Amino acid sequence: MSSPQASDLTAAIAQELPYLRRYARALTGNQTSGDNFAVATLESLLVDPSVLGATANPKLGLFHAFHLVWSSAGAPSAEPEDRITARAMAHMARLTPNSREALLLRSIEGFTLPEIAAIMQVDEDEVEALLAAANAEMEQAVTGRVMVIEDEAIIAMDITAIVTDIGHSITGVARTRADAVALAAKEKPDLILADIQLADNSSGIDAVKDILAKLGDIPVIFITAFPERLLTGDKPEPAFLITKPFSEEQVRSAVSQAMFFASTETLMA
Known part of the structure; x- marks a missing residue:
């Protein structure tokens, strides 16, 4: 060669x-x-x-x-x-x-x-x-309560439909960092599915960090249109990552995987 x-x-x-x-x-x-x-x-x-x-x-x-x-x-x-x-x-x-x-x-x-x-x-x-x-x-391994952090209503509806279709319940949908923290405090989820960029230009990553600091270890799936930005190797990164635009199959698989492990690492500052 x-x-x-x-x-x-x-x-x-x-x-x-x-x-x-x-x-x-x-x-x-x-x-x-x-x-x-x-x-x-x-x-x-x-x-x-x-x-x-x-x-x-x-x-x-x-x-x-x-x-x-x-x-x-x-x-x-x-x-x-x-x-x-x-x-x-x-x-x-x-x-x-x-x-x-x-x-x-x-x-x-x-x-x-x-x-x-x-x-x-x-x-x-x-x-x-x-x-x-x-x-x-x-999908038969475990079911639980899923919290969605997503500022786009149509996408949030799609995610909610997919997640409930495989047997999980939705604790609610949050559009901002503050809303997410409040929602998690109201009912602790078994899994968080979070977009990176939120409605008020706040960060889904920061929202998740706030929630985990208060509630402890919860599985997390991040959604982003630019996965390469979160997979640089320069700092701790998410174990579960969905790329936008995503398919129903991707969401179903990621949710099942994250629930299956009941733990995942999240981004740190």
């Missing part, structure tokens, strides 16, 4: 790395653990870059390399750091193998069925079966 080709490949991998990290942390439910698996993937590619050639393009190759590392580690093999993580791992042990991986690749990262098949090195029929199993198992 010539130097220009190597440089192009490195640049392509760097461009997709934030999304691999998003996938990894959603899969593990933990920022640190997810990033550790992403680093292990890059290290494996340094040892054997030929893995990238197993799929049609660098992005698929990068995710395929991650899948090999993840699978070989036992998905995952790390010891749980706390009670919440231990409970999540116990739940994962009862799920159909590879089902959550297929679901996240499809709903959060937006890969097609043929692309998922290439990443996981299985046929498309198996991918379809894994997706069906994942949706059924994840």
Whole structure:
């Protein structure tokens, strides 16, 4: 491989790395653990870059390399750091193998069925079966009260409809930071689904920080049109992140994942 080709490949991998990290942390439910698996993937590619050639393009190759590392580690093999993580791992042990991986690749990262098949090195029929199993198992795992922080009424209505359709209840919808804090104080939610930019130019991130400071650990899903801005690696980042414009499948999957883990890390100042 010539130097220009190597440089192009490195640049392509760097461009997709934030999304691999998003996938990894959603899969593990933990920022640190997810990033550790992403680093292990890059290290494996340094040892054997030929893995990238197993799929049609660098992005698929990068995710395929991650899948090999993840699978070989036992998905995952790390010891749980706390009670919440231990409970999540116990739940994962009862799920159909590879089902959550297929679901996240499809709903959060937006890969097609043929692309998922290439990443996981299985046929498309198996991918379809894994997706069906994942949706059924994840949505049956737990239900709870969801708080929505969203200033656009139509989007808030869409989110509310999707969330209630899969069995959760809505504590309310807040349009500003102050409204969000007041709503959370009135009824503590089991999950927060928050836009980044709110009606009065306040921050959904700040609203979530205020709420967690008062109420303690609550799962959080952030929504943004610019996910790359929150996946820089420069500071703690959200484990669950939906990109605008989002699909119903993305919301359903993210909510099920976050409820399943019952914990997620949020942005810090």
